[in-house]
Amino acid sequence: MADATRLFALCALAILYCTVAQQCVQMKDKSYFAPCTAAGYTTTFPVPPNVSKRSLRWVGFYHKYLVNGVKNCSVAQIGEAIGCAMYAPYCREGSSEPLLPCRRICTEFLKRCEGSVPEWWIDDFIGRCVLLPDETAASGKCYEPPQFTDLHVTNGTGPFDRGCQKMVNFPFCENLGYQYTIATPENQVQAYRFFYKKNMTGARYYVNCERYPDDVTAHGFCKHTKWPSPEYWNEFYPVQPTDKPKSDNTVLLVGVLVPVILVLVIVSAVILVLWKQNKLAAMFNYKKYQDEKPFSGQGLPPTSTA
Numbered sequence: 237m238a239d240a241t242r243l244f245a246l247c248a249l250a251i252l253y254c255t256v257a258q259q260c261v262q263m264k265d266k267s268y269f270a271p272c273t274a275a276g277y278t279t280t281f282p283v284p285p286n287v288s289k290r291s292l293r294w295v296g297f298y299h300k301y302l303v304n305g306v307k308n309c310s311v312a313q314i315g316e317a318i319g320c321a322m323y324a325p326y327c328r329e330g331s332s333e334p335l336l337p338c339r340r341i342c343t344e345f346l347k348r349c350e351g352s353v354p355e356w357w358i359d360d361f362i363g364r365c366v367l368l369p370d371e372t373a374a375s376g377k378c379y380e381p382p383q384f385t386d387l388h389v390t391n392g393t394g395p396f397d398r399g400c401q402k403m404v405n406f407p408f409c410e411n412l413g414y415q416y417t418i419a420t421p422e423n424q425v426q427a428y429r430f431f432y433k434k435n436m437t438g439a440r441y442y443v444n445c446e447r448y449p450d451d452v453t454a455h456g457f458c459k460h461t462k463w464p465s466p467e468y469w470n471e472f473y474p475v476q477p478t479d480k481p482k483s484d485n486t487v488l489l490v491g492v493l494v495p496v497i498l499v500l501v502i503v504s505a506v507i508l509v510l511w512k513q514n515k516l517a518a519m520f521n522y523k524k525y526q527d528e529k530p531f532s533g534q535g536l537p538p539t540s541t542a
Contacts (some may be wrong), residue, residue, distance in 0.1 A: 245371075252438040260281065260328065261282045263324065272299060272320035275313050275319075275321075279328070280328075281334070286322075299320070302316075305353055306345075308353075309349035310349065311438060312382065314337075314348070315345050317341055318342050321336055325463075337343075337368060337380035338373060338379070338380050339366075339368040339371075340388065341384065342365035343365060343397075344388055346394045347393075355420075355423050356423065358395050367462065368463070377401045401417055401419060405418060413503065477525055
């Protein structure tokens with residue numbers, strides 16, 4: 237049985253390798269993630285097969301809009317690296333976690349692009365910057381685009397350094413237990429005017445609510461400690477029952493499932509063979525014992541005599 241246990245463990249590792257080793261995909265020139273090749277990497281995670289075509293079109297539009305929006309302020313692909321980390325993060329073979337940009341990439345992006353991109357981008361990315369590793373690319377915990385070190389400005393402050401802002405013009409937030417936020421008072425006023433007396437029915441406005449944690453705390457708040465998953469945009473436009481997955485996704489899914497099923501069949505066959513061998517061995521030993529044991533005649537009914 238020890239041999240069977242070792243064999244099962246090796247096959248389990250083979251299954252894991254087949255699953256993990258094929259997780260990264262190339263960002264092709266005509267794919268929805270093509271604009272993110274400007275971020276300095278060419279591999280990302282595969283699109284799940286249940287993503288609707290409408291959602292993919294929206295992501296492609298957003299990528300194009302993002303990359304074009306940072307052209308005038310981004311240097312060494314810092315804007316592209318930060319923006320694409322949300323929707324098509326860097327994937328490395330053998331790792332289930334994305335390799336994210338270093339935090340100083342994000343702070344440099346905020347310095348250079350403040351005033352060139354929408355203000356809500358700045359406020360949103362301030363909160364995201366703190367979730368990135370406060371390391372350099374040499375640590376191996378994050379990555380930096382080529383030539384970033386030569387263009388990085390170490391002196392001066394930017395939006396990331398401005399700290400918390402006093403909450404104003406948000407009466408519906410006064411009783412939530414906090415008085416400070418990330419957005420500046422000016423941006424708070426704009427947000428209030430946009431959302432006031434609005435009935436939001438679009439799917440995109442509910443995505444942030446769906447990412448709330450499931451745990452319950454005494455004060456009602458949870459700390460966001462992990463970079464948002466790139467898959468949350470899958471729920472913008474759910475797949476309709478008649479919407480079929482893309483052929484590329486089907487091929488990718490088959491490429492992952494076939495080796496897994498094959499390994500499972502091999503494992504089952506080996507276990508069956510070992511089980512039969514053990515059973516036959518037990519039967520053989522029992523027969524040998526019966527052949528060698530002298531017959532005593534005990535336990536048989538007495539024979540009748542005439």
